Amino acid sequence: GAVVSQHPSWVICKSGTSVKIECRSLDFQATTMFWYRQFPKQSLMLMATSNEGSKATYEQGVEKDKFLINHASLTLSTLTVTSAHPEDSSFYICSASDTYTEAFFGQGTRLTVV
Amino acid sequence: GQSLEQPSEVTAVEGAIVQINCTYQTSGFYGLSWYQQHDGGAPTFLSYNALDGLEETGRFSSFLSRSDSYGYLLLQELQMKDSASYFCAVKRDDKIIFGKGTRLHILP
Numbered sequence: 452g453a454v455v456s457q458h459p460s461w462v463i464c465k466s467g468t469s470v471k472i473e474c475r476s477l478d479f480q481a482t483t484m485f486w487y488r489q490f491p492k493q494s495l496m497l498m499a500t501s502n503e504g505s506k507a508t509y510e511q512g513v514e515k516d517k518f519l520i521n522h523a524s525l526t527l528s529t530l531t532v533t534s535a536h537p538e539d540s541s542f543y544i545c546s547a548s549d550t551y552t553e554a555f556f557g558q559g560t561r562l563t564v565v
Numbered sequence: 566g567q568s569l570e571q572p573s574e575v576t577a578v579e580g581a582i583v584q585i586n587c588t589y590q591t592s593g594f595y596g597l598s599w600y601q602q603h604d605g606g607a608p609t610f611l612s613y614n615a616l617d618g619l620e621e622t623g624r625f626s627s628f629l630s631r632s633d634s635y636g637y638l639l640l641q642e643l644q645m646k647d648s649a650s651y652f653c654a655v656k657r658d659d660k661i662i663f664g665k666g667t668r669l670h671i672l673p
Contacts, residue, residue: 457607483659494652494665495608544607546661553598554654554661556607 453479455547457557464535464564472530472560474545480525481547485554486518489542501528501545535564569653569664576670577643585638585667587653597629597636598654598661608652611638643671 454477464470474484482503487495499520500508507520517539519531532539544559569589577583587597596615600608614620614629614636626639640647650666 485660492668495663497660497662500660548661553610553613554600556609559607561605 453477453547453555455481455545455555455557457545457560459560460558461561462563464562466536466564467534469531469533470535470562472532472543472545472562474528474530474547474557476526476547476555479547481528482525484522484528484545484547486520486528486530487544487546489544489559491542495544498530532562535562537564540564569655569662571651571653571664571667573665574668574670576672578672579643579645581643582639582641583643583669585640585651585653585669587636587638587664589634589636589653589655589664591655591657591662593657594631594634595656597627598656599625599627599638600652600654600663601649602652602666603649611651640669645671645673647671 456475456477458473484501486498488498489495497510498513501520501522503522503525509515517533522528540563542559542561545557546554548554571587598613599611601611602608612627614627617631619628624641629636648671650668652666653664654661
């Protein structure tokens with residue numbers, strides 16, 4: 452199957468700072484990538500759809516100015532959590548698909564804001 | 566809109582068979598997928614059903630009934646390593662939407 456690499460796997464940052472998370476498709480070109488957020492013992496909540504060369508499409512309730520998404524190439528999408536606060540602490544996961552039936556996920560990034 | 570309903574928790578005994586059900590309401594339905602997620606890890610793809618019927622992959626099988634908007638994941642010969650959360654998911658408008666997940670507890 453396709454490989455999606457996410458970095459970093461975990462990060463601790465101070466409140467008020469920004470954190471960038473990278474998601475790369477290693478062996479296929481992903482015109483679309485997805486960013487999810489997951490709280491402990493809960494489901495994956497879709498935050499936004501990242502489209503190569505255009506603006507991301509955010510789900511209702513997700514602040515686009517706080518969660519900046521850039522999809523500069525067919526293999527790289529980044530999520531920047533700006534002015535992070537403790538309530539932003541969560542598990543963030545990206546995914547991409549090279550078929551219509553299966554999605555491949557990055558390893559996830561555990562963000563802790565202190 | 567769309568919604569997927571699945572039980573929050575299921576408990577079974579090692580070596581047994583367990584079925585995790587999923588009902589969905591969604592427009593533009595293409596198929597039902599199942600993912601497994603261990604604690605602290607990322608989801609991994611298990612199966613996909615686009616047509617009615619049973620799909621078998623080793624110890625795991627998945628079933629879909631489009632007329633009933635219902636599917637299930639069947640796990641046989643349960644092993645302790647199968648302890649995880651299982652999510653059903655649908656793809657709509659190129660987005661994958663997940664159910665809330667079923668936590669599978671396996672007793673020795």
